[in-house]
Amino acid sequence: MAEIRIRNTGERISGEENVRAFLEKQEVLYEHWNTEKLPDELKEKFVLTDEEKNQILSAYDEEIRDLAERRGYKTWDIVALSDATPNLDELLKKFEQVHTHTEDEVRAITAGKGIFVIKGTEDVGYFDVELEAGDVISVPEKKPHFFTLMENRQIVAVRLFIEPAGWIAEPYDDPAFTKEA
Numbered sequence: 001m002a003e004i005r006i007r008n009t010g011e012r013i014s015g016e017e018n019v020r021a022f023l024e025k026q027e028v029l030y031e032h033w034n035t036e037k038l039p040d041e042l043k044e045k046f047v048l049t050d051e052e053k054n055q056i057l058s059a060y061d062e063e064i065r066d067l068a069e070r071r072g073y074k075t076w077d078i079v080a081l082s083d084a085t086p087n088l089d090e091l092l093k094k095f096e097q098v099h100t101h102t103e104d105e106v107r108a109i110t111a112g113k114g115i116f117v118i119k120g121t122e123d124v125g126y127f128d129v130e131l132e133a134g135d136v137i138s139v140p141e142k143k144p145h146f147f148t149l150m151e152n153r154q155i156v157a158v159r160l161f162i163e164p165a166g167w168i169a170e171p172y173d174d175p176a177f178t179k180e181a
Contacts (some may be wrong), residue, residue, distance in 0.1 A: 002135045005128045026120045029138035033063050033108060043111055046154045053078040056110050064158060073160035081131035082154040086180040092148055098177050099169040100142050103162040108136040112155035119144035135159060
């Protein structure tokens, strides 16, 4: 279940309803999908064949299509990252820069863990959303953020897009942001 850490105070928010209420105030969508729908052999697998990626998409087809219909997403895929991913450290350096997009950035975590660092309202500042299997988040377009892995360095997620080509990161230079919090 997702947990939030507000960087400037160290406050932690946990529990599905508390997380959802906090993120709603920050204009970030949060949902939770049933992890039991995923075949057991894929729950801890981070290097996937195309067939296995299709199995994940099939397992969550109803949820994906419902979210896509409600939010206008037109295409989706699977991203899988782990220490087996070529050039993982270079990829993470690219991810770990605050940026915005011209469309929502959506992740439905199916295995592993990840973290979104998001710029909240003026009174909140930056906050971390620690995600695990079953957590679904949509960071709105133009909201400064970045996504990276947690200490286990393993994740599988469904990504949904409005533009078939996917999103393009637009750097967001913010002197208020520090990596350490």
